[in-house]
Amino acid sequence: MALLNEKPRVFLEEFRVKNAPNDYGMADEKWNFKKFAKNFRIVIVRMDNFEMEFDLIGIQPAFANAFRRLMLSEVPSMAIEKVMIRNNTSIIQDEVLAHRLGLIPLRADPRLFEYRPEGATDGTEFNTLEFALKVKCSMNKSQPKDSFRAEDLYENHSVYSSQIKWQPIGNQASVHKEADIGPVHADILVSKMRPGHELDLTLVAVKGIGRDHAKFSPVATASYRLLPEVTLTREVRGSEASLLQSCFAPGVIGLDSEGRAYVRDARYDTCSRNVFRYDEIKDAVILSRVRDHFIFSVESTGAMHPSVIFVEAVKVLRDKCKSFLDELNKFN
Known part of the structure; x- marks a missing residue:
């Protein structure tokens, strides 16, 4: 379980959502550029002329939401x-x-x-x-x-x-x-x-x-969600494994040759928490989301490639920051 606590997470329980122990939220963290540059990554999952799915890893929610809003309303x-x-x-x-x-x-x-x-x-x-x-x-x-x-x-x-x-x-x-x-x-x-x-x-x-x-707006839609994680706490096999598999979206839970359940790809979990409806298996999983790992989906209207739209959004944010700094420098 030590590995589970390395990343900032939000845990999904049956009736509530809670942060990890000793985690008081990313808003209270002091900004450190070197730490940000070390942890930040962009991973492109799929891309064509109209749609792109990519991950922003190691970034705060304010930045992720800023990029979403800029793609919707500021990119010409x-x-x-x-x-x-x-x-x-x-x-x-x-x-x-x-x-x-x-x-x-x-x-x-x-x-x-x-x-x-x-x-x-x-x-x-x-x-x-x-x-x-x-x-x-x-x-x-x-x-x-x-x-x-x-x-x-x-x-x-x-x-x-x-x-x-x-x-x-x-x-x-x-x-x-x-x-x-x-x-x-x-x-x-x-x-x-x-x-x-x-x-x-x-x-x-x-x-x-x-x-x-x-x-x-150059995008038909631009949205993001936190990366889901599904962790099995015990071995689940037989009818319980089939029941566990049915509680998640297709492709999240797989069954091996011996009928044991395993996490195939938690990325496609919708976090419905259906597993908590069944007393016999609700203790077998821990549901969580990584708070600094954002899955972005961008669908272009076709005027520009979705990757270009995101780059233009970054440029808009850069120019806004420069304008803000210029205004601050006027008071020095």
Whole structure:
């Protein structure tokens, strides 16, 4: 049990959550940079173009929560801000249509653009992207005689994000590739139409942050949780082992060839504490969470790679710290 007490932990009992003995919380610990640099680690568990799971180890909750909040509300992205409607004869009201278009994630690197100055009425090639959406629904002249499906009867009866076309401003066409600008997903449904309905729109996208509007947030979600730990205090086998296995999420508890239970991977435990419902096995486990080991899950909307989003959040925090120190130095 000596090994169990090396890390700061929160223990999950049947009716309460408590800290380890002689552990009064990380907030009371004196900050030591050398100790932090020695213990801090980042471990990437999985990563693709849209999702990333990584561990922040040896860090205080305030920093972990700061990174989460920065990714949600301070890292910028490009989003449709204004919609100029020349014609909208669809059944969707103008303001609802504009709102739907604003929430479509755009593939455009915000680091290559500037913020539009407050009060500016016209955009430039350095701070604005323009798109056009011009679609008209009509009858399909070659429709099958015995079909009643909208796909066969009408042309352009569904308006998708793939029909939003980029209109380069100034020298943008030579700076940005057409494949790098536009909606992230081509199959987002914008509107349903019938013959006689028409959309003729100009869309203006600018750089912004999620603190101003959720459409500018580069992540669909960013969350973290403490690393779970499951420790068996005695041997559990047979029917008790099967019962113990059923109390945890799949993959947490395994059974060996002799029917004995063992901890396969506590990382995926949801900390439901179902094991405390059964008197015969509730004394066989100790449930805890490591207080300085955070499992982060970041899901990008597609504008930026999730790893880039986290790095940008770190840069934002760095700049905020510099600004704070500069303000303090003014009083010296």
